[in-house]
Amino acid sequence: MKAFLFTTDALLAFFLVMVILSVMIMSRQPLPDLNNEILFQMTQDAIEVCNLKAELSKSCVKKLMNHVGVSVAFDEDCETGISFSRKKIDGSFNLLVCHKQ
Amino acid sequence: MRKAQIFLSDVLIAFFVLILSISLFQIFITQRYASIKQSYNCFESQRALIDASELLISTSSEDNGIGLAVKMANNVKHHQLSKKSIEMLKKHDDLGRELALPRHWGLFIYEINGRELFSAGKKEGLALRRFALCGNKECVVELWGKCE
Numbered sequence: 001m002k003a004f005l006f007t008t009d010a011l012l013a014f015f016l017v018m019v020i021l022s023v024m025i026m027s028r029q030p031l032p033d034l035n036n037e038i039l040f041q042m043t044q045d046a047i048e049v050c051n052l053k054a055e056l057s058k059s060c061v062k063k064l065m066n067h068v069g070v071s072v073a074f075d076e077d078c079e080t081g082i083s084f085s086r087k088k089i090d091g092s093f094n095l096l097v098c099h100k101q
Numbered sequence: 102m103r104k105a106q107i108f109l110s111d112v113l114i115a116f117f118v119l120i121l122s123i124s125l126f127q128i129f130i131t132q133r134y135a136s137i138k139q140s141y142n143c144f145e146s147q148r149a150l151i152d153a154s155e156l157l158i159s160t161s162s163e164d165n166g167i168g169l170a171v172k173m174a175n176n177v178k179h180h181q182l183s184k185k186s187i188e189m190l191k192k193h194d195d196l197g198r199e200l201a202l203p204r205h206w207g208l209f210i211y212e213i214n215g216r217e218l219f220s221a222g223k224k225e226g227l228a229l230r231r232f233a234l235c236g237n238k239e240c241v242v243e244l245w246g247k248c249e
Contacts, residue, residue, distance in 0.1 A: 018123075025133055031141055048180045
């Protein structure tokens with residue numbers, strides 16, 4: 001009888017530990033993927049470089065982005081787009097970049 | 102006797118169902134743990150690559166010995182890299198540690214026309230590319246790092 005009670009206690013303790021560990025694991029959320037941040041950064045770089053070369057235009061940004069295999073579309077409706085606004089010497093430069101998967 | 106047999110069989114069935122449920126739950130928890138661990142590791146690697154790239158293109162070697170940006174009249178010209186500083190990268194013995202990159206890393210700098218300016222490490226894992234001007238030409242600073 002004592003042995004039976006001991007086994008039951010051991011099993012209960014084991015299940016308790018399992019439950020606590022499971023709750024701890026379940027409560028943690030995966031961290032966000034930084035791919036969008038990286039894409040944002042890369043597009044900003046492209047705009048910066050084109051600006052430095054005094055060639056701030058959509059074609060310049062597109063050329064750079066295409067070079068690293070990122071397809072971009074401008075001024076189109078897209079679900080996952082990043083919008084950039086930048087002042088140009090001769091007027092404003094608005095850009096909506098859509099990341100095509 | 103018959104009642105005892107039925108009771109024992111019910112207990113056994115309940116026991117097997119319990120064991121099966123626990124096993125399935127355990128598999129689910131193990132998978133979730135692996136995915137969370139992977140996301141944490143990749144997040145750290147991505148963060149390290151972003152920080153290292155920022156250090157390279159936005160700081161000058163005069164300030165920290167490893168930055169690549171040109172410094173003129175005490176102003177750091179971010180996104181304008183000095184070819185001399187790029188050349189000097191070859192003299193760094195432990196570039197990965199200095200840039201706080203993941204254990205398996207790679208750093209490649211090349212002009213947009215394909216001319217290689219610097220290369221070290223391997224192209225494995227995640228890639229981060231930054232655009233800049235090297236001299237007067239557009240170039241790409243490419244950092245690689247493995248999720249660990």
